Amino acid sequence: MTATLAVFEYHLVGYRRTWRGSVFGSFLLPLLTMLGFGVGVGAYIAGGVGGVSYLDYVVPGLLASTVVQVTMFETTWPVLGNFEWHKIYFGQAAAPLRAADILGGHLVFVLFRAVLCAAPFLLIATLFGAVHSWWALATLPVVALLAFAVAAPTIAYSATVRSDSYLALLFRFAVLPMSLFAGVFFPVESMPVGLRWVAYATPLWHGVDLCRAATLGVAPQWSGWGHVGYLALWAAAGWWLARRRFQTRLFH
Amino acid sequence: MTEGRPLIEATGLVKRFGSFTAVDGIDLSVRAGEAFGFLGPNGAGKSSTMRMIGCVSPVTAGELRILGLDPARDGPAIRARLGVCPQSDNLDPELTVAENLTTYARFFGIPRKVARARAAELLDFVQLGERAGSKVEPLSGGMKRRLTIARALINEPEVVLLDEPTTGLDPQARHLVWERLFRLKQRGVTLVLTTHYMDEAEQLCDRLVVMDAGRIVAEGSPRDLIARHSTREVVELRFLAESQEVFVDKLAGIGSRVEALPDRVLLYVDDGDAAVATVHDRALSPASVLVRRSSLEDVFLHLTGRTLVD
Ligand SMILES: Nc1ncnc2c1ncn2[C@@H]1O[C@H](COP(=O)(O)OP(=O)(O)OP(=O)(O)O)[C@@H](O)[C@H]1O
Ligand SMILES: [Mg+2]
Numbered sequence: 075m076t077a078t079l080a081v082f083e084y085h086l087v088g089y090r091r092t093w094r095g096s097v098f099g100s101f102l103l104p105l106l107t108m109l110g111f112g113v114g115v116g117a118y119i120a121g122g123v124g125g126v127s128y129l130d131y132v133v134p135g136l137l138a139s140t141v142v143q144v145t146m147f148e149t150t151w152p153v154l155g156n157f158e159w160h161k162i163y164f165g166q167a168a169a170p171l172r173a174a175d176i177l178g179g180h181l182v183f184v185l186f187r188a189v190l191c192a193a194p195f196l197l198i199a200t201l202f203g204a205v206h207s208w209w210a211l212a213t214l215p216v217v218a219l220l221a222f223a224v225a226a227p228t229i230a231y232s233a234t235v236r237s238d239s240y241l242a243l244l245f246r247f248a249v250l251p252m253s254l255f256a257g258v259f260f261p262v263e264s265m266p267v268g269l270r271w272v273a274y275a276t277p278l279w280h281g282v283d284l285c286r287a288a289t290l291g292v293a294p295q296w297s298g299w300g301h302v303g304y305l306a307l308w309a310a311a312g313w314w315l316a317r318r319r320f321q322t323r324l325f326h
Numbered sequence: 327m328t329e330g331r332p333l334i335e336a337t338g339l340v341k342r343f344g345s346f347t348a349v350d351g352i353d354l355s356v357r358a359g360e361a362f363g364f365l366g367p368n369g370a371g372k373s374s375t376m377r378m379i380g381c382v383s384p385v386t387a388g389e390l391r392i393l394g395l396d397p398a399r400d401g402p403a404i405r406a407r408l409g410v411c412p413q414s415d416n417l418d419p420e421l422t423v424a425e426n427l428t429t430y431a432r433f434f435g436i437p438r439k440v441a442r443a444r445a446a447e448l449l450d451f452v453q454l455g456e457r458a459g460s461k462v463e464p465l466s467g468g469m470k471r472r473l474t475i476a477r478a479l480i481n482e483p484e485v486v487l488l489d490e491p492t493t494g495l496d497p498q499a500r501h502l503v504w505e506r507l508f509r510l511k512q513r514g515v516t517l518v519l520t521t522h523y524m525d526e527a528e529q530l531c532d533r534l535v536v537m538d539a540g541r542i543v544a545e546g547s548p549r550d551l552i553a554r555h556s557t558r559e560v561v562e563l564r565f566l567a568e569s570q571e572v573f574v575d576k577l578a579g580i581g582s583r584v585e586a587l588p589d590r591v592l593l594y595v596d597d598g599d600a601a602v603a604t605v606h607d608r609a610l611s612p613a614s615v616l617v618r619r620s621s622l623e624d625v626f627l628h629l630t631g632r633t634l635v636d
Contacts, residue, residue, distance in 0.1 A: 080432040087429050088420055165477075167382050169433035170406040271506035325382050325401075 077171050081179020082186075084166075089183070096187075097194075104195040106203045107136055123261065126206075126290060133204040134213065134285035135258035137195050141188045141217040142224050142278050146249050148184045149225045150241040153232035157181075163324055173320040177313075181225055188221035189214055199289070208290025216288065220281035223305040226312025233319035257282045277308050331394060333358050333485055333516055334379055338388035341374045348374040350540035351388065356485075356518055361511050363623060364520040365527045366537035367634055368513040370569035372520035373413050375537075376489045379518065380410050393484065406434060413489040413520075415470050419463040423454055423473055426462060427480055434481040440587055441480070448476040452506055468499025475506065486510065488519040492526060522634050524622035536626055543629045548622055556620035556626050557582055559598035563591045563605065573610070580604050585627060594624070 089096075100218040112129035123131040156162040166176045192214060199205050231244065255269060256262070262270050273279050280301040287294035294301060332355035341349035341620045342400045349371040377383035378390060392404050417426050420500055424445050431441035449455045452472035462470065471491065476546040478486055491507065492500040507530055511517055521527050527534050528548045536544040536551070544551055561581075565573055570586045577584045581595030591612075595601040598617030605612065626634050 076435060077433070080435070083432055084429040087425055088418065091420060160419060161414070161416035162418055164382075164412065165430070166433060168405065168408075168410040168412065169430065170402040170435075171433055172402060177599055325384065 077175040078178040078182065080235040081166065081175055082182045083173065083179075085180060085183035086186075089187075089260045093193060096191075100191040101194045101198065103140065104136075104198040108204070110135075111136075112202055112204070121311060129202065130204045130206065130290065131286070132259060133199045133202075134289040135282045136276060137192060137199070137213060137289075138217060138220060138281040138285045139253045139256075139258045140195060141192055141221055142252070142281070144191050145184055145224045145251060146228055146245065148187055150232050150244065151188040153180070153229050153239060154235065154238055154241060157233060157323060167324040173324055174317055176324065177229065177316055177320045181222070181229065181313075184225045184249070185218050185221050188225075189218050189237050192217045196289075205289045207289065207293050209288040209323065212288045213285045216284045219302065219305050219309070220277060220284075223277040223281075223308035223312070226309050226316050228312070230312055230315035230319050233316060233323060252278045277305055280304050332356055332391075332605075333393055334362075334390045334518065336379075336388065339375070339378065339385060339390055340385065340387040341371070341378060347540055348625045349378070349545075352535075352537075352540075352542045354535060354542070354545075356516065358460065358484075358516055359514050361507075361517040361519070361530050361532045363531035363534035363632070364537050365522065365524065365531075365626070366520070367522055367626075369539075370537040371540040373489055373538055374516070376487055376520060378488055380408060381405050381455060386397045406481065408486050409481065409483035409486040411471075411474050411478045411486070411488045411491055413493075415474045417462045417470060417473060417477070419461065422459050422461055423465070424449065424458040426464050426473060427477055430477050431480045436481065443477075444480060444482075448479055451479075451509075452476045453502070466499070468495045468502065471495060472498070472506065475503070479510075483515070485516045485518060488517065490520055490522070492521075492523070500526075521573055524626070524634060527622055536622075536629060538626075538630045538632075544625065551622060551625045552620045556624040557594040558596045558620060558623055560620055561593040561595060561598050561601050561605070562587065562614075562616040563610075564592065564614040564617065565591065565610075566613045576608060576610060577605065583628070587633070592624070592627075594620070594628075 077220060108129065111132050116128040119128040122128050163176055196205065196210060196213060232241065235241070255265065256273045256276045262273040262279060265273065283294045284298065284301050287298070334354070334356040334558050336354050338353065339349055339628055340347065340351050352375065362518065366600060367564055374383065378385055378397070379392060381397040381404050383393065384398060395404050421429065427445035427448060428438070428441045431444065446458070449458050452475055454469060454472060454476065457465065457469065462473065465473065475491065488500060492503050496623045504526070507517060519530065531548060533547050535542045544555060546554065570589065570591050573591050574584050574586050577591065577593060580601050581593045583594040585592040585594070593601055602615055602617065623634055
């Protein structure tokens with residue numbers, strides 16, 4: 075545990091140099107979102123969705139989807155780089171750390187980043203009146219779980235491929251379609267049944283449904299604990315794969 | 327600590343990658359306070375051996391004990407007491423020089439305050455004190471190497487593993503590293519290093535093994551090895567001819583051995599000047615003549631038929 079925290083601390087020291095820029099971004103992005111969707115797109119969707127205005131509908135979806143994107147960025151190039159370019163992980167492996175500490179420390183940092191980008195988003199959404207309930211605070215642990223569910227398998231992938239062209243593929247064929255079709259912008263139910271099930275399979279849809287229930291203060295479409303269990307499954311399977319990859323690459 | 331027991335002990339140590347055998351059954355033992363070297367050409371298996379000793383590479387076969395412990399079971403506990411300077415630097419270029427040390431110290435459970443004090447002290451030791459606050463990225467190769475060495479010392483290790491500490495450095499940077507390593511040795515720190523420079527091995531190592539193709543071909547102090555496997559002096563002759571090979575027969579009998587390289591012929595003799603006189607007596611006229619003392623390079627050539635650095 076202390077070993078994992080020491081690795082987390084290392085990542086924080088690096089973050090200290092860049093946090094100003096990233097904090098600016100994490101306020102600017104939601105601000106533009108509120109203006110674009112609330113004032114812009116919202117004006118065309120007169121009836122809203124399911125009884126709420128389009129802005130209120132889309133905000134929790136965008137919150138979850140932004141978290142997923144930040145998480146994916148933090149677990150692709152940085153992980154590949156730590157193996158292939160600066161070989162940071164190999165330096166860590168020479169210290170008295172285990173594969174699980176090196177992986178865990180980086181993962182904790184990624185979750186920290188995810189929550190750190192969700193908080194200002196939530197704050198600005200509240201100022202625009204898009205948050206209807208105190209339950210909205212529950213989105214913070216939810217996005218942390220969502221980030222875990224996405225980060226762990228992505229780290230396993232980034233620890234397996236040897237060139238960053240494979241990372242771009244991941245964004246094109248996983249992140250982009252998921253952001254478009256997993257219930258962020260419109261209800262999954264408006265798609266054909268086949269696609270619907272693809273959306274249900276993505277971790278993002280489960281995160282979106284939970285976040286939406288929380289900010290609107292309504293019951294989720296699916297069992298809440300079912301969502302949590304499904305995300306936990308992705309997290310556990312991803313962790314298992316990633317830990318194995320770290321073990322074989324660092325201690326071979 | 328158990329006095330007198332070797333700090334590192336290997337018997338029949340093997341490392342395979344798939345069907346390829348990188349380390350092919352080596353025996354060695356390193357005593358406390360000693361500077362021990364692996365001398366060998368590219369691909370000899372030096373790094374593979376160092377990584378097993380550093381407990382980041384499982385042993386395929388054979389026995390390995392480090393500080394009396396088994397790397398398969400006690401990897402982290404052993405690594406806590408080692409310092410490692412890997413073949414290629416893996417510093418964080420985004421962090422400052424000092425941060426590279428203090429963050430690394432935390433991996434060993436060293437308290438922040440102690441880490442800062444030690445970092446400052448070590449940076450002075452490797453003569454980087456003035457660069458403490460600057461980023462790593464723009465440092466020269468020699469400075470990065472010294473920083474990596476400082477990082478390897480952050481936990482006050484009992485054994486320091488240095489994989490090719492000066493490869494790729496210019497002569498001046500190299501001498502500075504040698505001088506620092508020499509000081510460590512004087513302080514009683516056990517050093518294990520690999521190199522393919524014979525002068526480095528001669529300068530730093532009390533004892534060394536010559537490695538080739540995964541095996542140890544000779545072991546001893548630099549002096550021992552030269553005495554055992556070479557002659558006191560060597561005469562280097564360059565002939566203006568397509569092939570130096572044709573002169574081997576003509577030089578036969580002068581000294582104990584004649585060796586033809588692509589660009590010169592080496593005569594292994596006890597008395598260089600006398601040998602040169604004999605060469606002239608045989609009416610041979612080399613374009614250049616050099617008499618020098620035997621070195622580890624000659625030992626390696628004799629044992630493997632190849633030169634160390636090509
Ligand atoms: N992970 C690996 N997978 C497969 N082969 C490997 C691996 N690591 C090393 N080898 C092979 O094992 C042999 C010994 O490599 P090693 O790095 O130990 O040599 P070395 O003596 O350190 O050489 P150099 O002077 O070039 O550093 C080489 O032929 C190398 O290609
Ligand atoms: Mg090597």
